[in-house]
Every structure is written in C-alpha cells, then in structure tokens.
Amino acid sequence: MKKYNFNAGPCMLPREVIENTANQILDFNGSGLSLAEISHRAKDFQPVVDETVALVKEVLDVPEGYSVIFLGGGASLQFCMAPMNFLKKKAGYVNTGVWAKKAMKEAKLFGEVVEVASSAADNFTYIPKNYNIPTDIDYLHITSNNTIYGTEMHKDLDAPVRMIGDMSSDIFSRPVDVAKYDCIYAGAQKNLSMAGVTIVIVKDEALGKVDRPLPTMLDYRTHVSKGSMFNTPPVVPIYTAMENLRWVKANGGVEAMAKIAKQRADMLYGEIDRNKLFRGTVKEEDRSYMNICFVMNDEYTELQQEFFDFATSKGMVGIKGHRDVGGFRASCYNAQTIEGVQALIDAMKEFEAKH
Amino acid sequence: MKKYNFNAGPCMLPREVIENTANQILDFNGSGLSLAEISHRAKDFQPVVDETVALVKEVLDVPEGYSVIFLGGGASLQFCMAPMNFLKKKAGYVNTGVWAKKAMKEAKLFGEVVEVASSAADNFTYIPKNYNIPTDIDYLHITSNNTIYGTEMHKDLDAPVRMIGDMSSDIFSRPVDVAKYDCIYAGAQKNLSMAGVTIVIVKDEALGKVDRPLPTMLDYRTHVSKGSMFNTPPVVPIYTAMENLRWVKANGGVEAMAKIAKQRADMLYGEIDRNKLFRGTVKEEDRSYMNICFVMNDEYTELQQEFFDFATSKGMVGIKGHRDVGGFRASCYNAQTIEGVQALIDAMKEFEAKH
Known part of the structure; x- marks a missing residue:
C-alpha cells in the first residue's frame, strides 16, 4: 500500500533526494568509496559544501555580507548559541509556543529577556499582532512557524530592530527578506535534509559585538572563518541538503x-x-x-x-x-x-x- | 581498480554497514518510508536507539551507573562541554598534540588548567610517562589516540584521580576500563559511524556537581534524562552506529x-x-x-x-x-x-x- 508521509519532522523528502543519497552512500562520485567514508577534506567534498552554500544563497536570495554555515546539535543548540553571540544587554522574544519558550529560557542565561508578545493565554492558536517592539533591544527573536500548534508568520515582520529567526520548520518554503535578520537558523529535518545538520545564516558584521568569552565551537565566527570545516561537519546530511536544494531550485x-x-x-x-x-x-x-x-x-x-x-x-x-x-x-x-x-x-x- | 581506504576520518566502514544503511535509506524496515524521513519519535526508531545504547554497553563492558548518549557537534564541542559539566576548580590535561591542546584551551574558560605532562618539545612523537598527577584536580583529561602524530595509549592510565577521555579515534578498537572515567567522548567518524554523531559515556553520579548555570543543550543531564531524545537526534548516523556495533560484536x-x-x-x-x-x-x-x-x-x-x-x-x-x-x-x-x-x-x- 502506498504510504503518505505527514510526519512533522524528520519528514518527507523528495524521492530523488533519497535515492541519490542512497546511491552516493554506496559509491560516491564513482570513487569506489562511500559518501560515509570520504574525508571531509577530500577534494570531492569541498564542492559539495560550496554548492550547498551557493544554493542556499541563491534560493533564499541572501544579500552580500552574510555567511551560511552548517553545524551539529540541532536548532535547540542555537537557542543558546544565538544569544551567546548576539545578546549584549537585552533581547525581545515573541512567544508563540514551546520552541519560542525554550529559546527564551536559554537567552535568560545571557541577559535581560523581554517577552514582547505572547499568545500563551489562548494556547498559541494565533500569531500575536499589533504589539510594541522596544527599540533598545539587541534583537527581536521570532519563531516563524510553530509545528505544534500549526501557526505561521506568512511574511517577515516589520520591526524597528534587527531580528533573529528560528525558521526550522518553514525555511525554503517561501521567500524571506534575509536583510531584516542578523541570524536565521533552522534544523535541517523539515525542508532541508535528514536530521543531523543545522543551517545558520549570519550577518558577518553583526558578529563579535559581545564581550563574553565564547567557547570556540559556540562562536559563529569559528565556523564562518573555516567555511564549516573547523571540525568534521556532518558530511552525509550536508550532501542530502545539497540534493534537496537542487530539487527546490529545479522545481521553481x-x-x-x-x-x-x-x-x-x-x-x-x-x-x-x-x-x-x-x-x-x-x-x-x-x-x-x-x-x-x-x-x-x-x-x-x-x-x-x-x-x-x-x-x-x-x-x-x-x-x-x-x-x-x-x-x-x-x-x-x-x-x-x-x-x-x-x-x-x-x-x-x-x-x-x-x- | 580496487580502492584501499586509509582516510584518517571520516574513514572506512564495513561494507555491510554501508549497504545496510543505503538500503534503509531507500526503505526503512519495509515501511515504505526512508530512514531519512521517519520521525525520531516513531515506534520503529526507539528500538534503534535502545539497541545502539545496549551494544555500546555490551561491547565496552560499561559498568552500572553510566549513561550512553548521542549528541551532535563533534568531539570539538565536547572540548567545552566536558569542563562545563565537570570542572569545578582545577583540571589536569595530558598534552599529546593538537586535539589535547584544543581541549585545554576550552577548559581554561571554566577553571584552572594544569598541563600535567607534554610531549610538545618533541613534536608529540611519544606519549609522556612517569609524570606526577596532582590529586587535587577534578579530573585528568587524556587523548587516548592522536591521529595527527600516530601515538596511542595502548592501555588505560593508572591515575589517582577520575579521568575524562577523548577516545574519538580509538574507541571500540580495544577494551577500556570505563570505571576509571567520569566521561568518555568520541566523534563517530572513525570506528563508530558516519560523521554527524558524537557518543558520550558519562558516570551518572559525577554529573550535577558544578555550580555554573548550564545551557540546557550543553548539560549532559538533559540528554541522559531524555535518552538522547530531548531534541531531534541525528537519526541516520545513529542507525549506522547500530549497524557498525552489530558488526563489531559479530566479529568478536x-x-x-x-x-x-x-x-x-x-x-x-x-x-x-x-x-x-x-x-x-x-x-x-x-x-x-x-x-x-x-x-x-x-x-x-x-x-x-x-x-x-x-x-x-x-x-x-x-x-x-x-x-x-x-x-x-x-x-x-x-x-x-x-x-x-x-x-x-x-x-x-x-x-x-x-x-
């Protein structure tokens, strides 16, 4: 019987992406080695990273001055990495559900957190609107799509401050005005790839403005400066992301x-x-x-x-x-x-x- | 022409592990869905995590009181996570090369770090021996195998303190006396799996002894309490780890x-x-x-x-x-x-x- 996959994530991927990944795991580029066995420093793999970055930039129309990096740990790790790297004194968060609340909880370790709006009282059945956004915050954090409740911001906010967006569950499903964001992050396992890689798009000049000492692996600059190759990246999930972005591009x-x-x-x-x-x-x-x-x-x-x-x-x-x-x-x-x-x-x- | 894969990591995996992974990516357990598309909460995936944990415990003869967790981010993330979770005041590090030095650098963010021994003067061409290990340190950190220089500690140290071991490149290649360690960590991409998952073996009662506030994702207890399912784990790399551990067990x-x-x-x-x-x-x-x-x-x-x-x-x-x-x-x-x-x-x- 034909199965229809409505999983919330990890989720359905295009069949050709699945098949190409399986084929490359059996034999990468005709090399006689598996995609799972090649060095991330191999000359055949650098083009995979380069193409994946280029496709992200092309597909999302990322402006100049932004870097695209691939990390492990899921979007949940970004809940602390984003404030570590961007929160100087005070940040604003729009509370649209469990994931936004988790992001707020981590941010509180690094500064003052203002909940600028919330739909908690109605069990997050809507996206708050018409609220005041303070202008003295370092960034406004939003969760563009809320998997649990089924709510989504269908277009980018007009905010008087820089934004950070958790777009784990709707990235690559619509155009985004990247220029409004200092940072966009997304776990891969919805519209990008298999689970195991997280994409982060950061505005280069927004980095390095915090005073706290950052562990090397939790400093976005580490990964920007090394092109996601500071340490061994998740090779196979990045490959699958490339295949999926090729599919997105080929399909319009x-x-x-x-x-x-x-x-x-x-x-x-x-x-x-x-x-x-x-x-x-x-x-x-x-x-x-x-x-x-x-x-x-x-x-x-x-x-x-x-x-x-x-x-x-x-x-x-x-x-x-x-x-x-x-x-x-x-x-x-x-x-x-x-x-x-x-x-x-x-x-x-x-x-x-x-x- | 037949290829012989001597890559330092990611590296050669058994052919049956490669083929089984590719097959499951095409159709997971005959479900009609890809291993890359199933929910990590699916009833078919929990047995994969359970079996992988059980195999780690069996193969390494892990004593009672230890937990086995799977994380993203690579061993490099453990360079900061381990001291975050275990360093109260002072830790000792054996400097056997680049990776040990990187681990020391991160630990210094969290307390005093004593280099108890080093082979730096001879470009790390040997493993230091006959050095004093202070007894007032929270742990002694060792790198059991040094990929760059080709040195290895062939058996566990006799130390008067608890140890933390980076065993990224020789885990599962020999018996380990796990009881000597509060924490053993290893990036998967040598003897365990494809790149994209890191295994951590922690002694439960050694956790929770530090005062600093820990970001949720960087607190080992988060992952222990949720059986590596606090957030979406790297599903495919964990599956491949299970296959590889089955192979290790079947081969003695x-x-x-x-x-x-x-x-x-x-x-x-x-x-x-x-x-x-x-x-x-x-x-x-x-x-x-x-x-x-x-x-x-x-x-x-x-x-x-x-x-x-x-x-x-x-x-x-x-x-x-x-x-x-x-x-x-x-x-x-x-x-x-x-x-x-x-x-x-x-x-x-x-x-x-x-x-």
Missing part, C-alpha cells in the same frame, strides 16, 4: 514552493472547514501551510481514534496531533505531494460519509 | 578488534622498519595501531611525491600525512582489512625494488 525555487504550499493548504483547510466532522484549531489568517492541525468537531470527539485508524488504513503516516493540541496534524513540507493531500481529503470525505 | 567484540589491530600494525610497522626507503616517526612503544605514520628515510626524501603517486596508482586512498608531520599516514581503523594493509606493503616493496 521558493516562489514555486510557496505557491504549492498554499495550494496544498487551501485544499486541506477547505476540507477541514467543509467537513462536518472536523474543525481547524488556529485563527484563520495564521494557519500554517506547513503543519495543518485539526480536531474532531465537538459532537464527534468520540470518533477520533476511529478516524486515526481509518486514515492509517488508507496509508496516512504521522497524522497524530501533538499532545499539547490533540487531534490531528498533517505536515505538508516542500516534498509533500498534491496526491498525498488529496488522499487524506478522500479519507476525510469517506469517513464523513460513513457517519 | 573489542578483544578481537584489538587483536586484528595489532596484527595490521605489526605488519605495516614491520615493513616500515625493514624497508630502506621509509622510517616511522613515533617512539616504538607508543606507535598507534590506528594511525600509522611514516616518512621517507633521510637519503630518500626527494622520492616522497613519487611514492605518493605510485601508491595512489595502486589504489591507496588517504595516505598523505598531516602537514604537521609530513610523509604518510595509513589509518587502520576497525574496518581496515589485512588485504588493504598487504596492498600497501606490496606497494612499498615494489617501490623499494624500483630504487
């Missing part, structure tokens, strides 16, 4: 990704709104295109497990909602197909007809 | 690995000592079984490039010495075959016969 870049993302989301939210069994959980204008959350309508809550089993029997994988929201979550990252979304919609319709 | 465990390592090393050092063109660079008793370094004998130095080209033409890969030592380095990690070592010896003999 982030403008095309954004268009298809909206198409998928419109289809699925349309069915959620139409189908009497289900309802969305997020304020309409803030609905994520990446993580589409829905629950059973009040009079049908007892059907939740039955729908889960039914959808599973139709090939859906990973649609269980996060425990903080309940119900269902269909993650639709770049590699998600219209066919997959339609299969889920068909299952929802068929289940409705049964009840 | 670390006792057998140590025996074959010595056999390979005896063969190659024997030829280095016999062959008039070459000489070893390391004091005999400290010669590494993992990284076998040699240079042209004084009267033949002009033949260096010619031998490199000749060996390359015979299929040798990665035998160029590190720039700090020059000459040649043949890395012989667990997956290295007797056939590979013999091929290099044959090339050395043939080259000698030509001159």
